[in-house]
Amino acid sequence: MKILRFLLIILFYFPLSIQNLIADEAKMLKGLEIFNETAACAGCHTMKAAGAEGNVGPNLDTVDLTLESVVDMVTHGLGVMPAYGEDEILTPEEIEIVSTYVVNSAGK
Numbered sequence: 629m630k631i632l633r634f635l636l637i638i639l640f641y642f643p644l645s646i647q648n649l650i651a652d653e654a655k656m657l658k659g660l661e662i663f664n665e666t667a668a669c670a671g672c673h674t675m676k677a678a679g680a681e682g683n684v685g686p687n688l689d690t691v692d693l694t695l696e697s698v699v700d701m702v703t704h705g706l707g708v709m710p711a712y713g714e715d716e717i718l719t720p721e722e723i724e725i726v727s728t729y730v731v732n733s734a735g736k
């Protein structure tokens with residue numbers, strides 16, 4: 629019976645973890661698209677993982693970032709950095725996606 633329970637647990641959790649992996653991967657791809665195209669972050673920032681070589685803003689590979697700090701910066705902007713949230717250039721969901729992408733890609 630122990631083995632049966634073990635098998636049931638595997639059968640239940642395995643598809644869930646695969647789904648999570650696929651969802652994470654899709655989110656990262658969407659984040660890359662926003663970074664390079666929708667929001668054109670790449671025009672101003674260098675970030676190797678995205679193939680970005682912009683020179684207007686800081687090199688994102690060399691600064692300390694947290695999800696909160698990136699969401700805050702993208703929402704409110706600073707100086708020439710656009711306020712994507714306040715100016716409704718991106719939706720809050722897109723900001724969360726691109727910020728998650730940046731935090732997980734910067735420095736890699």
Ligand code: HEC
Binds near residue numbers: 670684702727
């Ligand atoms: C028009 C150019 C421009 C664009 C487009 C732009 N940024 Fe910026 N960004 C800047 C500049 C300039 C700064 C530095 C602001 C300052 O400190 O005065 C900055 C700062 C930042 C910082 C803070 C870095 C640090 O030093 O901690 C992050 C994170 C960031 N940008 C992410 C993004 C993301 C993500 C996007 C796209 C959604 C984006 N930026 C689009 C110009 C830009």
